[in-house]
Amino acid sequence: MFKDTEQKNLIKHFTLEIIDDIFKISAATFLVFALFELWRPGFAVNYLNMNMILGLVLASGMVSLIFKDNKYD
Amino acid sequence: MKQDNLKRWYKIIRIILIIVPTLTFLWLVNKNLVPSGKLSANYNLQELSPFISRLYPTGRVLGVEKDKEGQYYQSIIIDPVYFKVHLPVSFQKAHLILKYQTDKVDNFRLGYQVGPGFQYYFKNVVPTEREGFWQVAEVDFNLANAYIKDNKSRFALSSPYLDEQGGEIKINSIEVVLEKEPLGMKDVPILIKKFIKKIF
Numbered sequence: 001m002f003k004d005t006e007q008k009n010l011i012k013h014f015t016l017e018i019i020d021d022i023f024k025i026s027a028a029t030f031l032v033f034a035l036f037e038l039w040r041p042g043f044a045v046n047y048l049n050m051n052m053i054l055g056l057v058l059a060s061g062m063v064s065l066i067f068k069d070n071k072y073d
Numbered sequence: 074m075k076q077d078n079l080k081r082w083y084k085i086i087r088i089i090l091i092i093v094p095t096l097t098f099l100w101l102v103n104k105n106l107v108p109s110g111k112l113s114a115n116y117n118l119q120e121l122s123p124f125i126s127r128l129y130p131t132g133r134v135l136g137v138e139k140d141k142e143g144q145y146y147q148s149i150i151i152d153p154v155y156f157k158v159h160l161p162v163s164f165q166k167a168h169l170i171l172k173y174q175t176d177k178v179d180n181f182r183l184g185y186q187v188g189p190g191f192q193y194y195f196k197n198v199v200p201t202e203r204e205g206f207w208q209v210a211e212v213d214f215n216l217a218n219a220y221i222k223d224n225k226s227r228f229a230l231s232s233p234y235l236d237e238q239g240g241e242i243k244i245n246s247i248e249v250v251l252e253k254e255p256l257g258m259k260d261v262p263i264l265i266k267k268f269i270k271k272i273f
Contacts, residue, residue: 018090040161
């Protein structure tokens with residue numbers, strides 16, 4: 001039983017680390033694309049839906065924030 | 074063992090998370106530089122095109138309608154009417170293909186802006202073939218002296234005295250093929266220099 005709890009905690013910690021990485025990488029990606037968009041209008045928005053990247057940033061950020069303390073259980 | 078497996082998967086997922094946006098960025102750079110030298114865009118009025126704007130101003134062009142065959146069109150009742158074409162880089166030539174119908178129209182012209190204000194270079198729109206009830210015309214322009222603002226070139230559809238004659242021009246689709254010299258390896262250092270100059 002102790003092993004099950006330990007494994008569950010490992011998977012939970014692993015998942016939260018991944019979500020945290022998704023947040024950082026998607027935020028950096030959005031920022032870079034937005035900067036290029038400012039420099040050359042249409043650089044990204046003509047080919048991509050930037051709202052989807054922003055949605056990913058917000059969703060992963062919120063999950064990271066909500067479960068922040070639990071990461072270190 | 075389980076922990077080692079998870080660590081390995083974590084590394085693999087992290088690598089994928091870094092590779093995907095990097096490849097996306099390189100794809101965007103490729104799309105914007107147009108290394109092949111040719112960019113095609115089509116505006117068929119059913120959905121918005123990222124490269125060709127809607128026809129404007131709204132007072133001179135009616136809303137998008139559908140005919141009995143299910144073809145979308147927009148009617149120009151007062152001239153001139155404009156549309157903008159987004160140019161990610163400088164192009165030398167533009168080949169425009171118009172699908173349209175005319176009613177009580179003597180002279181139908183298409184032109185591109187060559188200076189600020191109403192400075193346009195016009196060419197007559199002459200149909201070369203038919204597609205059902207629609208006429209198809211092709212017009213070529215040399216964009217060397219085009220007036221480009223915010224990476225956009227403005228085009229005008231004109232038929233003098235259209236409203237006075239009670240005429241109407243129905244536009245079904247606008248296709249634009251932009252051409253320039255294809256990019257070679259020798260152009261890469263020049264592009265990098267231009268980019269650095271713009272940043273600093």
